[in-house]
Amino acid sequence: MGLLTHERYCDEIIRLTEELRAALRGADLGATVPTCPDWTLRELAEHVGRAHRWAGEIVRTRSAEMVPDDKVPDNAPADDDPATLDAWLADGAAGAVAALREAGPDAEVWTWAWEQSTGFWARRMALETVVHLADAALTADVPYTVTPELAADTIDEWLQIVVFVQAHGDREAAELRGEERSLHLHATDVPDAEWLIEIGADGVTWRRAHAKADVAVRGSLTDLMLVLNRRLAPGSDRVEVLGDAALLDFWLARTAFG
Structure with missing residues (x-):
């Protein structure tokens, strides 16, 4: 498992947004999201829709600099009707994917990260939706599933983000x-889905590996992804923590950015 194709990321943005929309139908949009307690379910959905539109506008215009929010077209639903929100989410995902497919993965554009390409945004928007779909499913009390490829890629990307923000001066990291x-x-359900994260004098490094560590977390690949993204408590009976549990807590407390 590794990076997916550009077309696959585009497909996943659409599919995952459809799942998000399904989770929202009939749910209390004013409910607080337990994993993002500053947001209601409606605000979570609006965050996802704005992220899709923002990335899509960067890609569509081939912007070499960050696009301000007020320069992003249709950046909020027209009213509070759930049907309006549903259509707005669908349109945002479709617009972003149309721009990404037209651009291909290799066009140079601004990003905040280690790679200045349209391919970065395809991956980022797919995986952003993976995590926020989990938030929505938890809040709406509906089932949440993610493919092994996406779960593993979400772990990889999150570790890349940790290393990147640490190198660029994040105080917590x-x-x-x-x-x-x-x-x-x-991971106990997917062969060879293992990661070793090392903290040393120069900071964080990581690799896919089976190795003895100060603390180990065992569980399904999806649940490992959710723990690493602070969507599932490490004390959950869905995962097993072996060794220095305080180190895992230390890690999670210092990777809460973003």
């Missing part, structure tokens, strides 16, 4: 350095 310590993620 800066504390993930010093004494050598390690964390191991071990």
Whole structure:
């Protein structure tokens, strides 16, 4: 498992948004999202729709700099009607995907990260939707599933983000350095889905590997992804934590950016 194709990411943006829309239908849009307590379910949905439109506008215009929110067309639903929100979400995903497909993966555009390409935005928007779909499903009390490829890629990308923001001065991530310590993620339902995260004097490094670590987390691949993204508590009976549980808590507390 590794990076998916550009077309697959585009397909997933559409499919995952359809699942998000399905989770919202009939749900209390004023309910607080437990995993994002500053947001209601409606605000979570609007965040996803705005993210799709923002990335789509960057790609569509081949922008070499960040596009301000007020320059993004149709950046909010027209009214509070759930049907309007549903159509707005669908249109945002479709517009972003149309721009991404027209551009292909290799056009140079602004991003906030390590790669200045349209392919970055296809992956980022797909995986953004993976995580926020989990938020919505939890709030609406509906089932949540994700393919192994997407779950593994979400873990990979999140670890890339941690390394990137640490290198660029994030104060919380800066504390993930010093004494050598390690964390191991071990999926129990997917072969070879394992990660070794190492903290050392120079900061965080990671690789796909089976190795002994100071703390290990075992569970389904989806649940490992949810723990790493702070969507499932490490004390849940869905995962097993072996070794230095305080180190896992330390990691999660210092990777809460974004």
